[in-house]
Amino acid sequence: MADIRNNFVGIKSPNPFWLASAPPTDKAYNVIRAFKAGWGGVVWKTLGEEGPPVVNVNGPRYGAIWGADRRLLGLNNIELITDRDLQVNLREIKQVKKDWPDRAIVVSLMVPCVEEAWKAILPVVEETEADGIELNFGCPHGMSERGMGAAVGQVPEYIEMVVRWCKQNTRMPVITKLTPNITDVRKPARAALAGGTDAVSLINTINSITGVDLDRFAPQPTIDGKGSHGGYCGPAVKPIAMNMVAEIARDPETHGLPISGIGGITTWRDAAEFMALGAGNVQVCTAAMTYGFKIVQEMIAGLENWMDEKGHASLDDIVGRATPNVTDWQYLNLNYVAKARIDQDACIKCGRCHIACEDTSHQAITSMVDGVRHFEVIEAECVGCNLCVNVCPVENCITMEPLAAGVMDQRTGKPVSPIYANWTTHPNNPMAKVAAE
Amino acid sequence: MPEGQFRDGIAGGRLSADQYADNFSDLHPPLDHHEALVESDRCYFCYDAPCMNACPTSIDIPLFIRQISTGNPIGSAKTIFDQNILGGMCARVCPTETLCEEVCVREVAEGKPVQIGRLQRYATDIAMAENKQFYPRATPTGKTVAVVGAGPAGLAAAHRLARHGHDVTILEARPKAGGLNEYGIAAYKSVDNFAQAEVEYVTAIGGIDIQNGKALGRDYQLSDLIRNYDAVFLGMGLGGVNALRADGEDADGVTNAVEFIAELRQASDLASLPVGRRVVVIGGGMTAIDAAVQSKLLGAEEVTICYRRGQEHMNASEFEQDLAAANGVTIRHWLQPKRVIAEGGKVSGIELEYTALTGDKLAGTGETLTLTADQVFKAIGQSFVPAALNGSSAAIELEAGRIKVDAEGRTSLANVWAGGDCIFGGDDLTVSAVAQGRDAAESMHRSLMQG
Numbered sequence: 090m091a092d093i094r095n096n097f098v099g100i101k102s103p104n105p106f107w108l109a110s111a112p113p114t115d116k117a118y119n120v121i122r123a124f125k126a127g128w129g130g131v132v133w134k135t136l137g138e139e140g141p142p143v144v145n146v147n148g149p150r151y152g153a154i155w156g157a158d159r160r161l162l163g164l165n166n167i168e169l170i171t172d173r174d175l176q177v178n179l180r181e182i183k184q185v186k187k188d189w190p191d192r193a194i195v196v197s198l199m200v201p202c203v204e205e206a207w208k209a210i211l212p213v214v215e216e217t218e219a220d221g222i223e224l225n226f227g228c229p230h231g232m233s234e235r236g237m238g239a240a241v242g243q244v245p246e247y248i249e250m251v252v253r254w255c256k257q258n259t260r261m262p263v264i265t266k267l268t269p270n271i272t273d274v275r276k277p278a279r280a281a282l283a284g285g286t287d288a289v290s291l292i293n294t295i296n297s298i299t300g301v302d303l304d305r306f307a308p309q310p311t312i313d314g315k316g317s318h319g320g321y322c323g324p325a326v327k328p329i330a331m332n333m334v335a336e337i338a339r340d341p342e343t344h345g346l347p348i349s350g351i352g353g354i355t356t357w358r359d360a361a362e363f364m365a366l367g368a369g370n371v372q373v374c375t376a377a378m379t380y381g382f383k384i385v386q387e388m389i390a391g392l393e394n395w396m397d398e399k400g401h402a403s404l405d406d407i408v409g410r411a412t413p414n415v416t417d418w419q420y421l422n423l424n425y426v427a428k429a430r431i432d433q434d435a436c437i438k439c440g441r442c443h444i445a446c447e448d449t450s451h452q453a454i455t456s457m458v459d460g461v462r463h464f465e466v467i468e469a470e471c472v473g474c475n476l477c478v479n480v481c482p483v484e485n486c487i488t489m490e491p492l493a494a495g496v497m498d499q500r501t502g503k504p505v506s507p508i509y510a511n512w513t514t515h516p517n518n519p520m521a522k523v524a525a526e
Numbered sequence: 527m528p529e530g531q532f533r534d535g536i537a538g539g540r541l542s543a544d545q546y547a548d549n550f551s552d553l554h555p556p557l558d559h560h561e562a563l564v565e566s567d568r569c570y571f572c573y574d575a576p577c578m579n580a581c582p583t584s585i586d587i588p589l590f591i592r593q594i595s596t597g598n599p600i601g602s603a604k605t606i607f608d609q610n611i612l613g614g615m616c617a618r619v620c621p622t623e624t625l626c627e628e629v630c631v632r633e634v635a636e637g638k639p640v641q642i643g644r645l646q647r648y649a650t651d652i653a654m655a656e657n658k659q660f661y662p663r664a665t666p667t668g669k670t671v672a673v674v675g676a677g678p679a680g681l682a683a684a685h686r687l688a689r690h691g692h693d694v695t696i697l698e699a700r701p702k703a704g705g706l707n708e709y710g711i712a713a714y715k716s717v718d719n720f721a722q723a724e725v726e727y728v729t730a731i732g733g734i735d736i737q738n739g740k741a742l743g744r745d746y747q748l749s750d751l752i753r754n755y756d757a758v759f760l761g762m763g764l765g766g767v768n769a770l771r772a773d774g775e776d777a778d779g780v781t782n783a784v785e786f787i788a789e790l791r792q793a794s795d796l797a798s799l800p801v802g803r804r805v806v807v808i809g810g811g812m813t814a815i816d817a818a819v820q821s822k823l824l825g826a827e828e829v830t831i832c833y834r835r836g837q838e839h840m841n842a843s844e845f846e847q848d849l850a851a852a853n854g855v856t857i858r859h860w861l862q863p864k865r866v867i868a869e870g871g872k873v874s875g876i877e878l879e880y881t882a883l884t885g886d887k888l889a890g891t892g893e894t895l896t897l898t899a900d901q902v903f904k905a906i907g908q909s910f911v912p913a914a915l916n917g918s919s920a921a922i923e924l925e926a927g928r929i930k931v932d933a934e935g936r937t938s939l940a941n942v943w944a945g946g947d948c949i950f951g952g953d954d955l956t957v958s959a960v961a962q963g964r965d966a967a968e969s970m971h972r973s974l975m976q977g
Contacts, residue, residue, distance in 0.1 A: 157567040437635040440573030456574060482570050483635065 091396030092403045093389065095129060095193075097370045098262045098287040098347050100220040102129035102193040104392075105404060106360065106385050109351050109372035110134050110197035110223060110266070113382075115171055117181035121188075126382035127389060130193025132264075132290075132372060135170035135225045136178055138200040138210060143169045143231075149310040152299030152319060163325030164375050165297045167310060167317055169231045170199050175213075183217040195264060199225040199237050202247060204254045211259040221262035224251060224286075226277070227293020229270055229320045239293070242268035245280030252284025264349060267291040267333075269326075274333040275340045282346055289337065290349035290372060292330040294320020323375035327353030331366055335415045338367025355384070357391025364404065365411035419513050424506040426498050427473040427489040429453070429466045435486040438462055442477035442487060450476050469499040531803065531827035535872070535900050536779060538800040540825025546796040549823035553714040553849075554618070554644055562648040566595035568632060569640045576629035577642055582958045583610035587626060591645055603653030604660045606646055611685045611964075612678055614654055614724050615707050616957045617647035619715050621812075623845040625957070654727050663732055664691035669974045672697060672755040674742050677705020678956045679761035679946030681728050682963030683970075687759075688733035690971045695755070696734060699741035705763055706947075707956065709788035712816040714823070716791075743914030748922070752941060757970045760915075760929060760937070760944035761963060764908035770808060772876075774866035779873030783807065783817035783905035790820055802901025804828045806876050808863050809905030811841035812954070817903045818855045829855045830897060834862040834881050835888065841954075864894060866902060875899050910948050925950040935966030943970055 095105040107130040108114050108123055115134040123131060137143060145168055154163045171178060186194045196219045200206035214222060225232075226242030233239040241247045248265065255263045265281035267274060269292040278289050296318045300309040308316030330352020337343050350368025354360050355376040363371050376384050401407050431442070431454075443464050446454040453470035454477060455463060466477075478487045492498060494507035513522045528542045541549070557565060569591040577587040586605050593602035606613035622628075622643040630639030653660075669692045673680045676698035684694040702708050704721040711721070729736065740746065742762060751758045767782045769775065779802065793799050801824040807814050810833035822829045831850065833840060836859050840847065850857060860881045867875040875898045879890040910928045915921075923930045923938035928950040935943045945962030947954055952962070 158564055437631040438572075438576070439570045439631040440575075441570060444573035462574070462576070 091393045091401060093392055093396070095370050095404060097193075097349065098221065098264070100130070100193045100195065100262060101191075102370070103191060104129035104385075104389050105364065105370035106388050107131060107193060107195075107349070107370060107372045108377060109374040110225065111374040111378070112168065113374060113377050116173065116178075117185050120181075120185055120194075123377075123382045123385075124185075124189050124192050127385045128192070128382065129370075130195065130220075132195045132197050132223050133178070133182055133219070135197040135199045135228070136175055136210070136214070137170050138206055139175050142172045142174055145169055145172050146312050149312070152297075152310040153323075154299055154325065161375070161379050162323060163297075163299065163321055164323040164378065165299045165310070165319035165321045166294070167230050167312075167319040170197075170225070170228065179213055179217055182214075182219055186218050186220075193221075194219045195221045195223050197223045197225050197266070199228065199232060202236055202241055202251065207251065207254045208258050211255065211261075215259055215261055219261070221264060221287075222255065222259065223264040223266050223290060224255065225266055225293075226251075227266050227268035227291075227320075229268060229294055229296050230317055239268040239270055242266075242277055242293070243271055245276045248277050249280040249284035252281050252286045256285040262287040264288045264290050266293055266351075268293045269329060269333060270296050274336055275343065278337045278340070278343045278346065282343055286346075288347035288349060288369070289343075290351055291333055291337070292326065292352045294322045295326055295329065297321035322353065323379075324353040324355055327359060331363060334363060334368050335366045335412065338409060338412045339415050355379075357388045357395065360388055361392060361395060361407065362411075364408050366415065367409045367412045369404075369408055420511050422509045422511060423515060424508060424510045426492045426505045428468050428471045428492060429473065429475070429477050429487055430490045431464055431466060431477075431487050432485070433465075435483050436464060437483055437486075438464065439482060440464060441480045441482065445476050445480045450474060471500065528797075528825070531825050534803050536800045536802045539797045540801065541797070543797065545825075550713045550717070550796060552717050553712075554647075556651060557641070557644050557648045562594055562599075562645060565641050565645055566591045569595070570631060572631055576631065577626035577640075580625045580629045581609075582625070582955065582961045583613075583616070583964070584961075585609045585613065585646070587642055587646075590649060591640065591642070594645055594649055599649045599652040600656070600658055602649035603658065606650055607653070607660055609964075610957065610960050611682055611728055612707070612724060612956065612960045613646055614650040614727070615678070615711075615716065615721065616960065617643050617650055618720065619707070619711050620955070620957050621843045621845070624843045654723065657727065657730065659730055661685075661689050661731055663688060666693070666733075667691040667974065669693070669756045670695065670754075671757045671759065671970060671974075672751040673759045673761060674751070675699075675705060675760070675762040675946070675948075676703035676725070676736055676738075677761055677763050677946060677959065678707060679763075679959035679963035679966075680705065680759065681725065682960040683759045683761065683943075683945065683967040684734045684963075685728050685731060686964050686967035687970060688731050690967075692733070692756075692971070692974065694734045696736045697740040697742070697746065697751075698736060698738050699744075699762070701738050703736050703738065705761075709791060710784060710813075711791065712787065712820055713790055714820075741914070743916070748915055748939075748942070752939070756941070756974055758942045759935075759963070759966055759970065760942065760948060761946040761959070762914070763947045765911035765914070766909040767904060768907045768909055770863050770866070770904055770906065772863040772865055774868055777866050777868035777873045778871050779868075779900055780866055780902045780904065783809065783813045783903040784908065786903060787813065787816050787820065790824075796824065799824055801826050802873075802899065804897075804899045805830070805901045805903065806897055806899040807831045807903040807905055809833065809903075809907070810835065810839065811905065811907070812843075812846060813908075814903075814905035815842045815846045815850050815855075817905050819850050819853045821901070821903070822853045822855055826901075831855060831857045832861040832863070832876075832878055832897075833857065833859050835883075836860060861895065862890060863902075864890075867896070873900055873902055876902055908947070928952065931966075934969035935962055936969065941973070 110132040114131040152165045228238030265286040298308045350363035351372040443454045443456040571588045590602040590605040627639035633639035673696040703725045708721040805821045807818040861878040864879045865877040880893045929944045943966040946959035
């Protein structure tokens with residue numbers, strides 16, 4: 090049986106599935122329910138400084154987009170950090186940690202960008218015996234207007250400064266949570282590392298408007314006729330988040346920096362993908378907010394079953410395994426040739442591959458052969474783009490089949506070369522690093 | 527108290543009022559908003575969609591379903607009506623299981639086609655409830671057209687002609703318009719007087735005058751129409767019912783299924799409709815199923831369909847056969863009527879002969895079976911009655927007993943077109959009649975505008 094126990098910067102949990110800092114981790118009631126359901130840990134919803142708590146809008150706080158059958162694909166929120174009293178939160182954290190010693194409790198923090206504010210809150214959090222802290226440098230709305238959250242996360246110098254204050258003022262491990270609302274995620278990650286962070290977690294939510302009420306011409310979610318950009322999350326953001334995780338994992342400057350992966354993780358497979366790209370564990374929010382805490386049971390069993398099936402004994406066997414295969418476009422093998430192939434037994438003849446290819450791509454799929462409705466790849470036209478695979482409603486009906494070296498590529502009229510060759514040496518590249526000889 | 531199923535003979539009031547209401551409620555209840563969204567999401571928006579090609583009126587099905595899924599049911603209805611102005615009735619009565627839904631790629635993939643018929647009903651119901659009229663009439667042309675029969679073919683032709691600015695007079699023999707939509711559809715397929723609502727919706731375009739109680743050959747002659755109108759469309763359907771060709775067919779209790787179905791549709795009180803305790807229906811098509819199922823729903827204790835060929839030869843679709851079975855109707859094959867047995871002039875049973883196919887030839891085996899019955903329905907097909915056409919004009923050319931038309935619906939007579947069940951090649955489907963009426967109207971329009 091695969092061992093999925095997790096040790097993330099010294100914080101131990103029975104599995105790598107944590108709940109992200111968000112409404113599901115706002116109070117003891119929810120966190121206890123989560124632990125009962127099997128979650129390995131939580132990042133307690135962000136605490137602010139002592140004093141009157143923040144206030145939230147009185148609805149709606151969320152907007153969404155949906156796929157077929159109203160499956161929630163993307164969620165956005167304009168909720169702020171906890172609107173509960175600091176002392177109540179601290180008392181509850183302490184009690185829950187005492188009652189659930191085997192689970193990870195990390196406390197998310199966001200206070201003003203002055204050292205005194207951090208010096209004030211770190212000891213009181215430490216006193217709860219929580220396992221660590223996560224610096225919320227990502228919240229994209231509301232708090233950022235007050236100089237916190239994403240306003241810090243978008244300035245690498247501020248990140249480094251605040252991380253350093255924290256490392257100097259607490260023994261607790263520091264996880265720096267990054268905002269995706271930047272152009273190059275490596276910069277804030279490098280800054281966090283320079284400040285001495287133990288780990289980074291990403292992504293926080295993405296600036297977004299989920300819809301427009303066309304009767305009122307108001308962005309959604311709509312508060313009394315107005316809307317504000319909220320933070321976007323859920324399955325729709327997963328590809329963006331995975332790229333950012335991979336960018337940090339493969340950046341020579343931050344390579345090896347522990348990463349807690351966040352962004353649309355809904356199933357065990359999503360989690361495994363994040364971990365393969367370099368995440369040491371994962372944090373989940375939208376999936377729990379959509380389906381409830383029970384989903385972790387699918388995640389745990391699914392991850393274990395997959396690891397057993399593949400012979401991976403522990404998480405160390407999978408974390409970062411895909412990182413070396415993430416590269417720059419210029420290093421992709423231009424001599425690799427694949428062609429689409431349609432399994433005629435699986436084909437239900439909807440014709441979507443044909444019309445996608447015919448109207449928008451390479452005219453490489455038939456619609457009629459000998460007067461009969463028939464969809465078949467015309468190899469001489471197929472560039473192997475994969476669009477047909479992506480629009481086909483039947484899984485594995487269309488596959489991309491690589492041509493073996495030496496086989497004639499009917500499109501180019503040349504045999505497939507066995508030699509790896511990329512753009513850096515391509516004759517058409519005016520910047521070719523090695524002159525063709 | 528209801529009389530119950532156990533009273534012998536042909537009797538009414540077999541069930542309680544609640545049972546009648548329940549038995550004759552909508553066979554396929556309308557989809558609600560949520561159901562329509564879920565179902566429309568299932569459509570793959572196929573290229574050159576098989577469903578569209580299977581539809582006799584070529585409705586752009588992927589487009590109308592996509593319009594439902596994007597919250598545009600009115601636009602969806604227009605997509606449907608563009609091709610089929612009787613899209614509301616077709617949504618209810620089309621044997622979709624042998625047309626669009628049979629070839630739906632999800633039928634191929636999962637055995638569960640997108641419910642195209644019910645989605646079509648969803649969209650058309652919304653537009654008709656709002657009386658949304660999509661088609662303004664063209665500038666009046668001053669041309670007049672006579673349409674014989676206010677059935678699906680006639681109504682479709684009339685609507686298309688009215689759109690083009692022609693003035694249409696429909697002459698209908700029956701007291702109500704609608705043809706088989708009004709008189710020939712099982713009650714549970716078209717509830718709430720839908721056929722009349724649809725006639726009103728179609729004729730609301732203007733320029734269509736329906737005159738009821740006007741039968742060709744009785745009240746006027748074809749030659750009158752040819753003389754008095756610029757063009758004529760014949761869509762009078764089939765007036766005759768095939769005989770059993772069995773002894774004793776005249777006995778009391780032997781009824782034409784089509785008359786029974788029409789009577790049932792027109793009944794204001796189902797309890798007043800008498801039906802036998804033991805009913806035998808002779809035939810294998812939709813009419814046989816409709817008569818059998820409705821007999822059962824009226825409270826008959828035993829209903830048996832006897833068909834002279836095998837299950838695979840039945841014209842009734844598999845869905846219809848299943849519907850009959852689910853309602854407790856027994857379907858027996860390879861049996862042909864031989865003799866109606868009567869006591870005191872009333873049916874008391876029927877003697878049937880087993881049949882077998884020898885090569886292509888069907889013949890009785892000599893072995894017989896007698897079923898007790900107090901009512902026998904004839905549902906072995908309808909025939910065209912050409913006598914009404916024999917007015918003072920030249921004879922119209924027939925083919926296999928029905929009116930011969932060319933690809934555009936033109937008959938052998940100048941300025942006379944025809945469509946629907948009365949033409950050769952008609953397939954007894956409402957939707958085909960609509961397509962023929964519509965296309966004939968386009969041909970008439972081209973002809974009228976040339977002259």
